[in-house]
Amino acid sequence: MKPAVSPRRPRRNRKDAARAGHRGGRSARNATRWVVAKVRVQSVFVCRECGAHAPRWMGRCGSCGAWGTVNEQLPASVAPIRAGAVTPVRLGDAGESPAPRTGTGIDELDRVLGGGLVEGSLVLIGGEPGIGKSTLVLQALAHMSRAGDVLLITGEESIDQVRTRAQRLAVDCEAVGVVAETSLETVVAAIETLRPAVVAIDSVQTLVSDAIDGAPGTVTQVRQAAASLMKAAKTTGVTVLLVGQVTKDGGLAGPRMLEHLVDTVLIFEGEEMRSHRILRAVKNRFGSIDETGLFEMRARGLESVADPAGLFLDAHRGQVGSCVFPAIQGSRALLVEVQALVGHTEVVPPRRVGVGVDRTRLAQVIAVLSRHAGLRLGDQDVFVSVAGGIRALDPATDLAIALAIVSAHRGVPVAPGAGAFGELALTGAVRPVGHAARRLAALAAQGFEIAVMPRTATDAVPESSGAPRRAEVDGVTQALDVACAR
The missing domain is CATH 3.30.230.10 (Ribosomal Protein S5; domain 2)
Incomplete structure (x- = not known):
């Protein structure tokens, strides 16, 4: 009797196995490639002057017409939405006393602000390079340091350079705290921890957020800086002064969206060959925008012009034209x-x-x-x-x-x-x-x-x-x- 023979499994050809494995590997790779394509982050193109978005790179912005201002940026990560209950407050129950103000010690600056700095406000001071913005802020901090704690955060100068400028202007800045920092998160943490009466940041274009990709001064960076500083000012009651540059056409450098994010916008103007400076308010939530401050730049810094009635008159009157x-x-x-x-x-x-x-x-x-x-x-x-x-x-x-x-x-x-x-x-x-x-x-x-x-x-x-x-x-x-x- 012949022994029982188990049925032989059909032999698998090596070519078939290789072909099957190749199909399986290709399917896996296709699946992986499909998943990567679904989660791929699309970059955006943003104009650094006006903040307009474009679907692709272009040499000239289609919104403001500026050349060479459209740059590629990665979109900022969006935090999860946290919904919560809100409790409205009637305006009649909010209190009748006006918001407290802090005098800057500079008469013309207080005139334009409407009587001083409002507690918890965000003030933007813009002007051309070299017009005297940093000098004005340093002199104001020196005056306010006599009544409370003030802090100067500089991203353009070192602490030694700030001290040298204060000595040249003969400004008493012994009580002014100075920090050389450009990290937005560090600056916000310093405001929330120290809680001085006034914080001045020179300038907003130098701040960089670690949570956002992009160079300093770009649309995304400046917008994130303004939003974070506004939140810190409102929650802590600290008054924040921002120094910003302006472009050749007189607009605020970077995104113009800063103008509606802040409470007050001051523009410092003046002619290059003249010593007089003019401070205007183009936006003021706590005062009038019709006031004008007049200064004169001298060797010891900016001085207020108390009686400017005939300041701009020529000494030779009666000329033709x-x-x-x-x-x-x-x-x-x-x-x-x-x-x-x-x-x-x-x-x-x-x-x-x-x-x-x-x-x-x-x-x-x-x-x-x-x-x-x-x-x-x-x-x-x-x-x-x-x-x-x-x-x-x-x-x-x-x-x-x-x-x-x-x-x-x-x-x-x-x-x-x-x-x-x-x-x-x-x-x-x-x-x-x-x-x-x-x-x-x-x-x-x-x-x-x-x-x-x-x-x-x-x-x-x-x-x-x-x-x-x-x-x-x-x-x-x-x-x-x-x-x-x-």
């Missing part, structure tokens, strides 16, 4: 000089250039003079400038601009000791403007004898013994007869 205008800057009136130059040109169309004035209103004034005063400027270039770097955007500047242009065109100076203010209508009439009493008082303080002004003022102007003589006019032709007669 010049007219004095009382401008309203917040709660005070400043006398500024409007200068005009008219010259023949072969260029078509002729140029209309305005510095410190609204160019649209300049074109409107020229059209009114051509239509109602018979002034032929079709082949003439017209240049108008406000001396001293002041921006006179008030419609009351129209009459002074018109008198300066006519004076330059006719070659005769404006009447000696005369100032002018009033708005020009398209019909050639001189319309009334506000704050006439303050304008007249400013002219009287500087010894002006004649005020060319609208016949009807919007506010009652009482007669006073020292006020200049009022030359009230109804139209532009009458104003020219009074101030620019041959």
